[in-house]
Amino acid sequence: MTRQLTSRLPATRDGGPAGNPAPVRRKRWSARSRRDFFVFLALALPNILLISVFTYMPLINNVYYSTLNWTLGSANATVVGLENYVTFFTSRDASKVLGTTAVFTVATMGGSMLLGLLLALALNSKVRGTTFARSAVFAPYVLSGVGVGLVWLFIFDPGYGVLSWILRGLGQQSPQWINDPQLSLVMVIIVYVWKNLGYCAVVYLAGLQSLPQDVMEAASLDGANGFKRFMGISLPLLSPTTFFLLITTMISSLQAFDLIRIMTPLGSGTSTLIYEAYLQAFGAYNRAGYSAAISVVLFAILLVITVLQLRFAERKVHYS
Template identity: 35%
Template structure:
């Protein structure tokens, strides 16, 4: 005996109830995005056309804030430092994370312990990371220079040498981000079927050829995700700069980044309109780079 289909009106009523419950469940997320992201973003866009210190009456200045950015050497320098930081940290982080992910994917003893150790820096507060690495980099009694002195090697002034300061912070950023990227790539590695490697071994391919022609192409979706996230995080770096260099005005020329400049203008000098203009310039740069990556991903990202 077959069941009778529900009347059309009853099916329509049930679909409306399901849609209603769906909206109820996503409402907290949508409300949070609207309150903490969309409304502040629109507010900052409006504020970028005004001159306001947070207390006095705001005055409309049009595009003057954006025009001033072109002549602001501190902002231009901060953008240049941001690009240098990104160019140094993103490739190094992805390469190191890929190596770590491949090693963690091997059948070795104590693997959960190693995975935990690599992930600990990800859940560690940037304040603690900055304080520890400032001690490691200390030119007088830091661990790195103590080891270099023991080996009779030159002991550089890591954080106060204009040629080394930004590179030193890049190393900290790479170290603290390897765990997150490695976990993402490890999940991608574990999703690759072993049949590809078994078929390749029958053709006499070795480990390096397997890695280049099988692992990398099939891992490309995870690599693409890590690339996008790494670019966004590196272009918005602030906490490490502030913790490791924020109190030393003499080195800010060589280490200040775009977000540091936004914080300085907005919360130190209270040029809120000017800071909003800087934030929107950085946002446009971020969106442009992301769109370019999305366009070119079809040329190298392979989905099964």
């Protein structure tokens, strides 16, 4: 009976019954597939090698250096394991450095994004001179951080600075921006926000110009004013732009170095993680292993915050 049923099944091309098809053989790579693969290797391999040599290898070496008790310039080093990390987190300056890093990052990130959005709304209007205004706003972002720091240091100097001269003309005394640790941090935050304001404004401006105009016109016909259109339509549709700026500005703020180095060489009140690592390695201590440990801590913080943003913050993003 089984043989009769099997013989009645329609046959496939290879002669077997349709109910039990023969296993599909994988086709070998065609000449075109091999050619595309080699073209991909030719284009991607140089970039992969460069990233491996100049990014991943220094990262691995830095993790190894963080386990050493090594004085910069010395030919000898002692493996101490996690002692550098324990020393950092149990030191008196750890909470101060981490707190300064958090305040600087949040203030510069929030200030740049908020003011950049407001500036983008102003630049999005169709009035004469907006092209020049957009160029002028973006110009500080491409300027050298050293040059910007020197110019603003001259402005904030309490003795002969421009701001001090204006305040003296008004009968007021200039604050000690450089000598006061708290004011030094405020000074650096102001300059950093000013320098990166144009970047956020231009990115937000591109997002505003890509919004669907038919939706905005429909909301306007329904009686929604400008503020309601912005809060209910524009701001949610700008969530991909906001998410992009949230990640890029956070990474940039955590890696800020040039302005801090120029405006506060001793790091009084402005010792962020990256600047503390610089001071420990190239300052009076020459503690290369300890500095490497601080750099690894900074990398871990960057990695964790970025993963959390990708994991949770992206849920609030509307891509359509």
